[in-house]
Amino acid sequence: MSRRTVRAAVDGSAESLAAAEWAAREARLRGLPLNILHAWQDWSPAFAHAPFMGTDTTPGGTTITQHWAERVPREVAARLREGHPGLDVGVEQVFGRPAEVLLAAAEEAEVLVLGSRGLGVLGGFLAGSVSLPVIAHAERPVVVVRAGKRAEDDLRLGAGDDVTGEGPYLDVVLGLDLSRPCDELIAYASEAAAARSARLRVVHGWTAPVALGYAPAAADPGHSVARSLREASALTDVLRPWRGKFPDVEVTEQCVVGRAADHLVEASRNASLLVVGRRIRRAAIGAHIGPVAHAVLHHTAAPVAVVPHL
Structure with missing residues (x-):
């Protein structure tokens, strides 16, 4: 399968x-095909069905678990084809451990889209036993979308009733660490x-020196001002070539003091x-999701794209 595919689990x-x-709207925006992926495991032994139901298979010879599992991606794909006419929607079902299946799928996709349970008004996501290892180990972008996410949530107020994924869109926000x-x-x-015709807002956070003892740099207010100017200038320098590559994208820069995640x-x-x-x-031990990514995954309601890099 071509990597130029949006895949949704x-x-x-x-x-x-x-x-x-969300993946269907993203595929339309990027002009890419959509692949609906379902990973399943038949956990039900024959004895769980036979004594009580008389059979553990359907008339076609498949297990009941497999029968229901096969319905899931087909019905989702049918709904998406109806809601997004003209979108190329494929279906794939793979038997195996979900996390392993999704990690393999991510390597063959432009982006892998996962769902995550919302934590309510004051929270964001609750990443589970499947999504966390996929986010932590995938080497392609993974987008996490909370339950209840609607198309109109991405649009600016006053956009009317246009929920077809054709804008006008709210900002795309990028958290950027100037050290990497x-x-x-x-x-x-x-x-x-660019795909959304949206503004790109780049947020870079930096930490002011702690005022301990008689350190001149920490005590002098002018030092923080100078540091702020240097950080802002560095951010402008990093983004300058990208403004040339994407001249139609309006870019705003935001240098802030404090925890970037907040x-x-x-x-x-x-x-x-x-x-x-x-x-x-790639080490077997240690943290694989950085503190900023981990924090935003748990505390934001907007879809989060986690982009791996060296």
Whole structure:
């Protein structure tokens, strides 16, 4: 399968259906085909059915679990074809452990879209036993969409009743660490903003020195002002070539003092997509989801794209 495909994992849950709908809109925006993927395991032994139901198979010879599993992606695909005429929607079902299946699928996709249960008004996502390892180990972008996400949530107020995914869109927000301003991250956010005809808002957080003892740098207010100017200038320099590559994308820069995650969560309240990076770590032990990505996954309601990079 071509990597130029948007893939959405479904299991029949409300959160996976929201992810599939979001993936369909993303595929339309990018002019790419959509692949609906369902990973399943037949956990039901024959003895669980035979004594009580008389059979553990359907008339066609498949197990009841497999029969129901096969219905899930077909029905989701049919709904998406009806709601998005002209969209190329394919279906794939793979037997195996869901996390392993999805990791393999991510490597063959432009982006993999997963659903996650919302934590309510004050929360964001609750990543589970399947989505967390996929986010932590995938080497392609993964987007997480909360349950209840609607098309109109991505649009600006006053956009009328247009919920077809054709704008006008809220900002795409990019969290950027200037110590690792990787091209993959900026490119993904720029392409997402261009596809939506949306503004790209780049947020960079930096930490002021702690005022301890008689350190002149910490005590002098002018030092923080100078540092702020340097950070802003560095951010402008990093983004300058990308403005040339995406001249139609309006870019706004935001240098902030404090925890970047806090500012990104605040910015995401008026965003159609939040983009953060995750450094690829292939070690068997240790954290594989950075603190910023981990924080925004748990505290924002906007869809979050986690882009891996070296």
